Amino acid sequence: MGLEYRNVTKQFLTNDGTVLTAVNQVSFHIAEGEFVSVVGPSGCGKSTILSMTAGLYQPTTGEVLLNGELVTAPNSKVGFMLQKDLLLPWRNIITNIEFGLEARGVSKAERRERALSELKHCHLAGFENHYPYQLSGGMRQRAALARTLAIDPAIVLLDEPFSALDAQTKMLLQNSFASTIKETAKTTLLITHDLSEAVLMSDRILVLSERPGTVIAEIKVDLPHRERPLERRKLAEVNDYAAELFQLLKLEEKAA
Ligand code: ADP
Ligand code: MG
Numbered sequence: 001m002g003l004e005y006r007n008v009t010k011q012f013l014t015n016d017g018t019v020l021t022a023v024n025q026v027s028f029h030i031a032e033g034e035f036v037s038v039v040g041p042s043g044c045g046k047s048t049i050l051s052m053t054a055g056l057y058q059p060t061t062g063e064v065l066l067n068g069e070l071v072t073a074p075n076s077k078v079g080f081m082l083q084k085d086l087l088l089p090w091r092n093i094i095t096n097i098e099f100g101l102e103a104r105g106v107s108k109a110e111r112r113e114r115a116l117s118e119l120k121h122c123h124l125a126g127f128e129n130h131y132p133y134q135l136s137g138g139m140r141q142r143a144a145l146a147r148t149l150a151i152d153p154a155i156v157l158l159d160e161p162f163s164a165l166d167a168q169t170k171m172l173l174q175n176s177f178a179s180t181i182k183e184t185a186k187t188t189l190l191i192t193h194d195l196s197e198a199v200l201m202s203d204r205i206l207v208l209s210e211r212p213g214t215v216i217a218e219i220k221v222d223l224p225h226r227e228r229p230l231e232r233r234k235l236a237e238v239n240d241y242a243a244e245l246f247q248l249l250k251l252e253e254k255a256a
Contacts, residue, residue, distance in 0.1 A: 008062035040208030079153030
């Protein structure tokens, strides 16, 4: 069933009392197990779309449906991972991964079992007793993914998870996230401003306009190796797709 947006508009009341339309009449459908990226200019409403999917905000008009059910509040069907890992510094990795399960009242034994399994999935076996400060930035992001997956969500939301990493770590993480997500067969929505990353990781890409964000194009990425971006990167077509996205976005250099 996946995720469906039906004519979703989101308006905010700003501090000076004016109405700001962040997202305008957005409709799309993401099939179960599909990996879709959203690209668009800064401030066009990408994070707002994730927040509405997570039930943190309600649309002003329109509907967000997850597996056919209206999203009306935060719920355990949605795993949300941000750019910052938000690991708790006083907890070791395994108890960080267990955190979301504790909040849901899962028994101690089951928590440990699920956390260990996700740790393995995310290539962090052996690091369960380390503390966040003992891990590299890339490993911390993998731990954050493990924590997101541990609640077994129906959909995984990723908001620019690699944007704070150096170029090489980013390549490694794209690869490791892609293989983990393919294994778990999770429906995934990735927000990124990195057009190549969108091409490397996705089945499909939604292109948003400037604010108020609306879907101006949908690109199906017809390339193999979604589970291995490092492999997909070798294909010349990757650049063609990225160039097409660039053109659609009509990106321009702007004065500060
Ligand atoms: P993006 O992630 O694409 O950069 P956002 O979704 O964060 O953009 O924001 C879209 C627009 O909505 C921005 O102009 C932002 O300032 C505004 N906005 C986001 N959240 C709020 C809020 N809670 N209250 C008021 N304005 C908001
Ligand atoms: Mg954002």
